[in-house]
Amino acid sequence: MLKKKTIAMYMLTLVLFLAACSNGASNEPDKEGAASQATGEATTDDGKEIELRMSWWGADERHEKTLKVIELFEQKNPGVKITGEYSGFDGYLDKLNTQIAAGNAPDLIQLGGNIKEYVDKNALLDLTPYVGDILHVDDFNGGLVKAATFNDKLYGVTLGVSSTTLMYNASMFEKAGLPVPNENWTYDDFKADVIQIAEKLGKGHYGSYDLSSDAASLGSYLGSVGKELYRDGERHFDKQEMIDWFSMWDELRKAGAIVPADVQVASPPTAVDKSLVVKGEVAIQSASASQIFGFQELTQDQLGLTVYPNGPAGSGMIPPISGQFITSYEGTKHPEMVAKFIDFMVNDPEAGVILGSTRGVPPAAKIRDVLAAQSTPVDKVLYDYISLVSNTAPAVDYQQFPLDNEFTKLLQLTSEKIAFNANSIESSVDEFMTETDKLLAKAKAQ
Amino acid sequence: MQKYKTYAAGYLFLLPWFIGFIFLYLSPIIASLYLSFTRYDLLSAPQWIGFDNYKTMFTDDYRLGDSIKVTFKYVLLSVPFRLAFALGLAMLLNQGMKFLGLYRTIYYIPSLLGGSVAISVLWKQVFDKEGLYNQGLSLLGIDGPNWIADPHYAIFSLIGLSVWQFGSVMIIFLAGLKQIPQELYEAATVDGASIFRKFARITLPLLTPVIFFNLTITLIQSFQTFTKAFIISGGSGGPINSTLLYSLYLYIKGFTFLDMGYASAMAWLLLIIIAAFTGVLFLTSRYWVYYSDGRD
Structure with a gap:
């Protein structure tokens, strides 16, 4: 009797738990069911009013400008309504993945270097049928069209040319009595500069963020020593380069020249509202060049952009690539209107003036001409930088590391282990190499 | 015939719950069992890979090991502290003081805000390097660490937050305390029992x-x-995986790394772990839980 009751209560508790659990932890499996449902729902408009959704990430400044362009498009095209779904970058892709799996992704999607991943998953619309007719890309630099072309089909349109690079607080360089870096600087110059800035500006000021966890910075460093992060399924660097990389940062950390580990975790450079470069406490961080608009808006200090330092093999800069693409969801109900809006974003002079260079230097020459006539000082910083890097970067055909998300997390974990002194450089790097090779093997198997 | 009609009404009342159970709970659970044997990236169809996910979990995922360690630390510290804290406060509030209802409400508020995002954001501010807590410490001349950003302390700020959300537990304790007959305490007082003795011999056993x-x-x-x-x-679960609780790692695997098959397998492991712990509680309960109404 007693036992029966105990068992019954036990089972009941488990059922209660299951209910709780399927709420949060494991609600993923019903996605397939939801897919068919959602496509049915999207047809609420019976031909008259066309409703589109567009998702992008960025800072406030970008949100405002994009919303204005949407408004302008709606005015010029009565009967079309576009709803913006915008946020910061954190969680953007998680949300998008879920929406795609559920079959209700936005009609217009902003993507970055990871566009290929979504092409491979058949999530994006082939825009080729609309090119020339609705969508005009003829005065784009050929490379920009190629960047979004896979298997001879166009899947996205470049919104702006940008590249990941170093953003510095010029006012801090000035206070420390140092000239701002130029394109000829080397890693020795970089080290000397950050040490001097930290020394001259005193406690609570650092020469640079700890960039050892930043995949783009690492990529550029490897280039400058004649190696490469990744090409054609293989890594093109060895343990020694990684040890050199982490040792360099460790040396600077011990000299008090870069941001200590706990401060870096609490105030990461990726969030514009937390960045200590904006606050005038750290002189250098890495960023996508076009982000300078969002950062500069929040500070009186003068911000600047420069290339990564040179190494024994010269510049390791990755040539400016398309910062962001606008793509369309494969399941959109209104492909023509989508193509029309994309064309409007990149070719309409009015839209071009509103957007400015918030996603990088615009790809269409005629828009650039319009903007050049009325550029702001920040525009000029970005334009000068883009032409600088175009001239100095070696002509390499950049390849994105596969499973980029996982690689980024792995690099960050390795960097934290060293920075918090949880593990020696040697053994952290060993672990890093093993895990990197596992990722490559996994990528091949997919 | 009459009998069936009676039953029919019953089943009709059950139906909403039953439909919800089948479609919202049971089918996702079964689907996740299937998915746990597949490679599924959310965007393309799942591929059957047998026990590979489970094999990887047990042999080739050091982050999972980290995550389980962190989770156990969190559970084993936060559960006892939360219960003790809630019981202590419930006993204080059970003293028949003035404005009892008011206090009860005030102490329950943190739990109303409970799982919400806002509270976690607030907590993050409080335990920041320049946060409220460290400012308090600095008055005492202590230079507090960066609680949230330091791998040694980060988990403790989570445990603290969990203990602080004691409200619902406290309310249930309070109800339990009210059930204990006052005569027992009176008799014990007459016999000269101390407060501690009364607590150990009357309150605790009757509250089991x-x-x-x-x-x-x-x-x-x-x-x-x-x-x-x-x-x-x-x-991120950082720094250095120090706050990588199991559910968070499961989320990262599923939605950031798009390993939904693996995440499903992890969900099943979590189910087994929780079932085991709950099972042990139930099996041992007959030795330490006392029902005063004679139900044993």
Whole structure:
């Protein structure tokens, strides 16, 4: 009797738990069911009013400008309504993945270097049928069209040319009595500069963020020593380069020249509202060049952009690539209107003036001409930088590391282990190499 | 015939719950069991890979090991502290003081804000390097660490947050305390028993059914904690995996790395772990839970 009751209560508790659990932890499996449902729902408009959704990430400044362009498009095209779904970058892709799996992704999607991943998953619309007719890309630099072309089909349109690079607080360089870096600087110059800035500006000021966890910075460093992060399924660097990389940062950390580990975790450079470069406490961080608009808006200090330092093999800069693409969801109900809006974003002079260079230097020459006539000082910083890097970067055909998300997390974990002194450089790097090779093997198997 | 009609009414009342159970709970659970044997990236169709996910979990995923360690630390520390804290406050509030209702409400508020994102954001501010807590410490001349950003302390700020959300547990304890007959205390007082003796010999034994209930529920909740860790670590579980609670790692695997098959397998492992802990509680309960109404 007693036992029966105990068992019954036990089972009941488990059922209660299951209910709780399927709420949060494991609600993923019903996605397939939801897919068919959602496509049915999207047809609420019976031909008259066309409703589109567009998702992008960025800072406030970008949100405002994009919303204005949407408004302008709606005015010029009565009967079309576009709803913006915008946020910061954190969680953007998680949300998008879920929406795609559920079959209700936005009609217009902003993507970055990871566009290929979504092409491979058949999530994006082939825009080729609309090119020339609705969508005009003829005065784009050929490379920009190629960047979004896979298997001879166009899947996205470049919104702006940008590249990941170093953003510095010029006012801090000035206070420390140092000239701002130029394109000829080397890693020795970089080290000397950050040490001097930290020394001259005193406690609570650092020469640079700890960039050892930043995949783009690492990529550029490897280039400058004649190696490469990744090409054609293989890594093109060895343990020694990684040890050199982490040792360099460790040396600077011990000299008090870069941001200590706990401060870096609490105030990461990726969030514009937390960045200590904006606050005038750290002189250098890495960023996508076009982000300078969002950062500069929040500070009186003068911000600047420069290339990564040179190494024994010269510049390791990755040539400016398309910062962001606008793509369309494969399941959109209104492909023509989508193509029309994309064309409007990149070719309409009015839209071009509103957007400015918030996603990088615009790809269409005629828009650039319009903007050049009325550029702001920040525009000029970005334009000068883009032409600088175009001239100095070696002509390499950049390849994105596969499973980029996982690689980024792995690099960050390795960097934290060293920075918090949880593990020696040697053994952290060993672990890093093993895990990197596992990722490559996994990528091949997919 | 009449009998069937009676039953029919019953089943009709059951139906909403039953439909919800089948479609919202049971089918996703079964689907996740299937998915746990597949490679599924959310965007393309799942591929059957047999036991590979489970094999990887047990042999080739050091982050999972880290995550389980962190989760156990979190559960084993936060559950007892939360229960003890809630019981202590419930006993204070059971003293028949003035404005009892007001106090009860005030102490319950943190739990109303409970799992919410806002509270985690607030907590993050309080335990920041320049946050409220460290400012308090600095008045005492102590230079506090960066609680949330330091791998040695980060988990403790999560545990603290969990203990602070004691309200619902406290309310249940309070109800349990009210059930204990006053005569017992009076008799004990006449016999000259001390406060501690009364607590150990009357309050605790008579409260065991409530303790058992609270312990079980809190334990299960703690194993599933997600929001706090997600918000406070900015979704990373860092620094150095120090706040990588199981559910957070499951989320990262599923939605960031798009390993939904693996995440499903992890969900099943979590189910087994929780079932085991709950099972042990139930099996041992007959030795320490005392029902005063003679139900044994």
